[in-house]
Amino acid sequence: MSLNIKDLPDEHLFTPGHTACPGCAAPIVVRNLMKVFGKDTIVYAPANCLLVFGGTYPYIAWKVPYLHEAFENTGACISGVKRAVKKLGKDSLVVGIAGDGGTYDIGIQALSGAAERNEDVIYVCYDNEAYMNTGIQRSGSTPFGAATTTTPVGKKIPGKTQNKKNMAEIMRAHEIPYMATMSIAYPKDFLRKAEKARDTRGFRYLHVFSPCPTGWRHDPALSIEMGRRAVESGMWTLYEAEYGRITDIYKPKRKIPVKEYIRDQGRFRHFTEEMVAKLQEYADHKWKQMYGSLPEEKPE
Amino acid sequence: MVVTGDYSAAYGALICDVDVVAAYPITPQTFIVEDFSEFVADGLTDAEFVKVESEHSAMSACIAAQAAGARTFTATASQGLALMHEMLFVAAALHLPIVMPVVNRTLAAPIGIWCEYNDTMPERDTGWLQVYCETNQEVLDMVIQSYKIGEHRDVMLPVMPSMDAFILSHTVEPVHAPSTDEVADFLPRYQPQAILDTSNPMTIGSFAPPEYIQEIRYQSEVTMQKAREVIQQVNDDFAQTFGRDYHGLIEEYRTDDADVVLITMGTVTGTAREVVDDMRREGKKVGLVKLRFFRPFPLQELRRVAENVEAMGVYDRAMSFGSGGPAFIETRHALYGLDIPVVNFLAGLGGRDVVKEDVRLMFEKTLKAAKEGRAENETVWIGTRGVKP
Incomplete structure (x- = not known):
């Protein structure tokens, strides 16, 4: 029933030739989503990396109609496009693709409004845990302790002092027809959720964990690996919900310590044992929240 | 009919057969969104009404809908217009002929709800056409004319007809209301030249380097200059069709x-x-x-x-x-x-x-x-x- 990677069309609707950094997860997200969504799709991107690496006039990587207006309004813009399309007697799929800054922070109002109105659109958040496009500033999504250019590791304050906001749960609380969290490290799960979003009517929210080698300061070859370790450590959970009710949670076969997730990322390089413990506490809390209990400790 | 300025504006949108409305209520513009909500609820129009959560989203949704080929309408006042400020530039530079009546209301502080032009005046450099109305009849007539002027091929710019808070917005005056058919003869269907359509994909609002932006600014100025002639033409056509002459740019x-x-x-x-x-x-x-x-x-x-x-x-x-x-x-x-x-x-x-x-x-x-x-x-x-x- 669900799509396989080999079933995806060869044709790219988001084409090679864009200017994303090596190892960037965002084009992987976008390229594969578009293969599932198909040609009868209209895309909106607010201000984000995707807007910039997707093309500078007169070049563009998009093979579908594509609109940009501003930063904080993705929810409103996809609402406007969809209503017009409907009034003009068409049924194109309308998709907005925002970053975490555009979703967790400046865009949360328009997103919440569109979700509450149950607009017939798909909202995608590719979450790379900071304002990467403007030079790695903290966002509401940045995890505890991470170094960004606005949460630098100073003599007094070592990185971000707050935890990551639980945006997916905020969206689940909107009780929309469909919401899912995804990761590029789990392609089958990714495709199944994309397909499900495509085939559902009403407001759909897809939240994709999107490693950023430039901002996280890890080897570009490790992006997929970072996505996998995030899930295995409990720093990111793959689940989906319909009308607010969780219908599926992916539970990794093993739970790895947070230390294993952060060790190859420069943004956590300054971590003391105390900071590691604090982040571990966060991950454990999430794990318990999502899976009920922690796995029993086994001697190594 | 004997109606408020707000009703005149909403009625104007109705008889111009708008496709999409996205609006957020603010005193003293509230009657406009309320009246249009009633038109929708009573089945007088099949327009899509996006009841957004802010004016910023209202203008964002209008821009998006207009870019997808719809004739759109919104209305605001004061703080609401200020919240839209960023998006007004986008509407104008993308040459999307949105029509937005503004009820002129003082912009805080101190917060007040009565008439002052310190809301629309700061928007004079956004690339919108601005026209200030004297009567409720003029409000209705200028909504109709605004679509005709804005959608003219030589112009393609958004238009902001405005009226004084309460003095017009909440005061009833006799207003002659043309029928939808009469307006349809005067104002043909919106014929956009470039839209978001999956049968002919294009990008609207691309990231642009300095090599291109200055020419885009120049084009905005050229179309604004051309609007002078179009305003007079539309005024004269309107006077001939409906018998009311506002004499163009000044009277x-x-x-x-x-x-x-x-x-x-x-x-x-x-x-x-x-x-x-x-x-x-x-x-x-x-x-x-x-x-x-x-x-x-x-x-x-x-x-x-x-x-x-x-x-x-x-x-x-x-x-x-x-x-x-x-x-x-x-x-x-x-x-x-x-x-x-x-x-x-x-x-x-x-x-x-x-x-x-x-x-x-x-x-x-x-x-x-x-x-x-x-x-x-x-x-x-x-x-x-x-x-x-």
């Missing part, structure tokens, strides 16, 4: 043999007409110019009037602090090199009434400036506690 009243002329905007114009008649009966040769369009600004038209008078007064309902009233600043720019005194009058800020005595004082000060060949004070605050006019 003159008893200016032919006038010694001095006062420039007014909005509802103060009605009061000023009476004052002109009173003073004419007293043998004083005064005339009036109703400044209708602020963008494009009637540079040639005002200059032509000024060439035959000895002094000009300019009424402003907003202040550009540290300079002067916006209408005054622009009028002086239009009159550059003409050696006549120009006096700026500030009155009615925050919604304070502007009465006949106030307008008479403006004329008398302008007459005095004409006689003396210079203005005693260039900026005169009328009816301000503790300030001698």
